[in-house]
């Protein structure tokens with residue numbers, strides 16, 4: 282068979298060692314790093330990715346000293362005892378033919394504890410703890426700690442280390458004038474500001490010898506005021522290379538930055554040109570990263586630019602077999618990361634164990650096992666939304682004979698609407714993945730069939746994944762022709778006018794507002810996306826920031842909720858701010874504490890608060906209802922009365938706070954037990 286991705290799958294000779302392909306699994310904190318008791322789980326998690334063919338794996342961040350902990354008692358590599366424990370991880374990866382680096386991460390002022398330290402005593406806007414400024418001696422000790430950490434990584438059997446110099450952590454804090462106000466040899470001039478990272482690389486190389494990978498993660502665009510200039514970044518890249526780095530990995534945006542860099546609305550490969558520009562200036566390989574998730578795109582980047590490796594972090598969570606599938610020319614089977622952050626970064630930020638919305642086995646490899654079944658059963662799954670799709674594919678993969686019914690002519694359920702929202706186009710990949718896997722595992726898919734209980738008798742197992750239906754609240758005038766349900770608005774069943782009120786400011790209310798304020802061709806190209814967020818090309822401005830110039834909204838939208846206070850508080854931890862900022866830029870008028878009095882030819886009549894104050898009419902052309910959903914489970918009683926005991930999952934089980942994460946997790950867990 283010819284190699285479908287000749288560049289991506291070609292080895293890279295680093296002189297003293299060879300990477301078997303150009304795919305790097307970028308660093309991600311999983312929550313399994315922090316406690317010794319989770320080492321076995323972490324080893325299984327990495328081993329599965331190594332088995333899946335990844336050329337180089339990078340662990341989550343380990344602090345080189347306690348000041349650098351991300352959280353109290355977070356992951357650290359401080360002693361030979363720690364190193365011994367890590368041998369289980371490195372052995373598991375090496376047994377599968379993989380290579381692995383330990384990431385050394387000092388959190389600096391992002392440390393969520395009172396011991397934190399930084400270049401200067403400046404509090405980060407996203408952290409309540411004010412760091413102390415490291416003394417000159419403290420800086421020297423920090424260098425020693427990085428070096429010791431690298432030596433311990435070597436003792437533990439790692440193939441190298443990644444020194445974390447981006448995302449606004451300690452080394453980045455020394456590099457940027459915004460956070461480094463020092464006047465000693467570690468601050469002031471650009472040369473002094475870069476002295477700490479360069480010294481760390483130099484002394485690490487001296488200590489570990491020539492045959493050990495030293496990868497430096499460099500911030501190529503800080504996206505903060507008074508961040509680094511382009512000249513400073515290029516100079517840093519050159520000096521880090523001279524100091525002995527083997528690789529330069531790319532980082533974009535500090536955690537406090539207000540330019541999104543990883544969410545699904547960021548255009549694919551948005552930052553590749555920046556990495557390529559640096560790659561032209563150095564001899565060592567540069568790794569591209571962020572918003573790359575499929576082999577074709579990765580291959581194209583390697584063909585068109587100067588980067589030599591592609592880092593993907595979340596795509597390896599959603600599909601550990603990514604590289605093997607690419608190599609076997611089965612890219613359509615890749616469970617493509619949709620950059621939703623819902624089970625990975627959103628979990629990490631609230632200190633929950635990381636997993637994946639699409640692959641609930643991620644991080645749970647030892648617990649959620651889809652073993653081949655010993656007894657083949659016939660399984661009827663009603664509903665081809667995320668819950669039903671996950672059940673059907675996983676049950677069929679285990680060897681059961683599965684029939685999947687859906688009343689619609691297409692699969693996806695509510696998810697089919699999600700993929701039509703501007704910025705969520707990548708959700709299409711999930712539909713493509715499930716379509717491919719249903720065919721691969723020979724699931725009998727019957728679309729356009731609203732099944733009743735009578736068709737479901739005779740199966741060994743019946744799964745009700747019948748999902749949800751939109752709630753239509755009892756507002757006087759709700760039957761007025763100007764009122765649309767959210768499916769009607771999303772599918773364009775009826776034309777929507779230029780002034781619209783959206784009732785309900787949950788995830789769907791936000792998404793529908795985004796849709797209504799966006800022009801016909803929703804996909805932003807890179808230029809428009811940069812303008813919307815004020816992302817400059819790094820050579821244009823220090824910190825890579827400029828004034829945002831969002832496109833004018835396609836409609837005037839009012840987004841309403843009954844609850845008091847700001848809207849969107851329940852949106853994702855790491856994505857909610859993007860949705861809120863996006864609607865603000867589109868001029869969406871957000872009203873809270875609203876009473877819906879009635880709907881008539883004049884529009885939507887509202888008042889505010891318990892006392893029904895400030896009555897007003899929103900003279901809108903349409904009202905779109907996004908007021909939550911109710912479970913669809915009428916089949917359950919009919920089945921029970923026939924002696925069938927169905928499994929009820931997803932939205933059919935509980936509609937409140939339903940999302941695709943819960944639906945897919947329940948479907949997969951059920952399939953593992955059938």
Ligand code: FAD
Pocket residue numbers: 621623663664665666667668669686687688689693694695696697698699700702730731732733746747748749750771788789792793913916930931932933939940941942944
């Ligand atoms: P559903 O998706 O409702 O699927 C149920 C299926 O059952 C339907 O296809 C229906 O036709 C079928 N069915 C019902 N009764 C029968 C019957 N008798 N016979 C045959 N078929 C039947 N979630 C996220 O996690 N992240 C997001 O970013 C996100 N964005 C969203 C954006 C929008 C605009 C919308 C509408 C939803 C979004 N969601 C998101 C929510 C997510 O899509 C739902 O939580 C998820 O689809 C629920 O899955 P489910 O399988 O339980 O039910």
Ligand code: NAP
Pocket residue numbers: 623752754755784785786787788789790792841842843844851853907908909910937938939940941
């Ligand atoms: P939701 O988040 O529960 O929001 C429903 C909204 O409707 C609430 O804002 C509620 O606000 C309002 N509401 C409820 N009952 C009402 C009534 N009787 N009359 C008027 N208003 C009423 O649900 P959703 O927006 O429908 O989203 C469904 C699920 O999809 C969510 O749980 C979410 O997790 C998921 N989703 C996620 C994303 C994402 O980006 N992660 C995007 C879309 C959807 P008040 O009570 O304040 O009026």
Ligand code: SF4
Pocket residue numbers: 595596598599617618619620621622623624625626636637638639640
């Ligand atoms: Fe990707 Fe979402 Fe899975 Fe995270 S949870 S790995 S962003 S699909």
